[in-house]
Structures are given as C-alpha cells and as structure tokens.
Amino acid sequence: MRTVLRAYAHLxxxxxxxxxxxxxxxxxxxxxxxxxxxAAVRDLVALARRHRIPLTHLHHALDHEGADR
Incomplete structure (x- = not known):
C-alpha cells in the first residue's frame, strides 16, 4: 500500500x-x-547515436540538467 501511495505522490x-x-x-x-x-530532441538523439552514447545516459543527462534549473 505504501508503495502505491508513494507512486501516486510521485506522479x-x-x-x-x-x-x-x-x-x-x-x-x-x-x-x-x-x-x-x-526537432531539437530528434537532432540530439541522432547526435548521441552517432557518438554511441546510450539513450539511458542521454536521458540521465536531461534529467540532471532539468533538475539544475
């Protein structure tokens, strides 16, 4: 029950x-x-793929950058 309540609170x-x-x-x-x-997101994903950066790392970087603002 606490897990569900925590998930609802997070959402x-x-x-x-x-x-x-x-x-x-x-x-x-x-x-x-x-x-x-x-368009910027598509370009960023394409750039990350060209540099063989896993999308999970890109996602983490976006989360981290968003938290700083």
Whole structure:
C-alpha cells in the first residue's frame, strides 16, 4: 500500500496526475511540444547515436540538467 501511495505522490509531483479526494486520480492532459523542441530532441538523439552514447545516459543527462534549473 505504501508503495502505491508513494507512486501516486510521485506522479502527482511530476504533474502527470491530479489527485482528488473522493474522486481518485485523473491523468492530466500533456501539452503538445513545440515543433522546434521536437526537432531539437530528434537532432540530439541522432547526435548521441552517432557518438554511441546510450539513450539511458542521454536521458540521465536531461534529467540532471532539468533538475539544475
């Protein structure tokens, strides 16, 4: 039970769900990504692949950079 509650709290903190007492959890609509950001992500993934950087490392770097801001 604590694991589930912790998972719900994490999803709420990440903005993925909205928890409402007595109504449960509702998935929050994710806004669409601007075309420029999508293109930059595709370019970054292609660059990482050319340099043989595993996508898990790229994901970690993005998480780390996002946490610094």
């Amino acid at each position: 709420r903190d990440e903005g993925v769900i909205d928890l409402r007492r007595g109504r449960g959890a509702v998935v929050v609509a994710v806004p669409s990504m601007p075309a420029q950001v999508g």
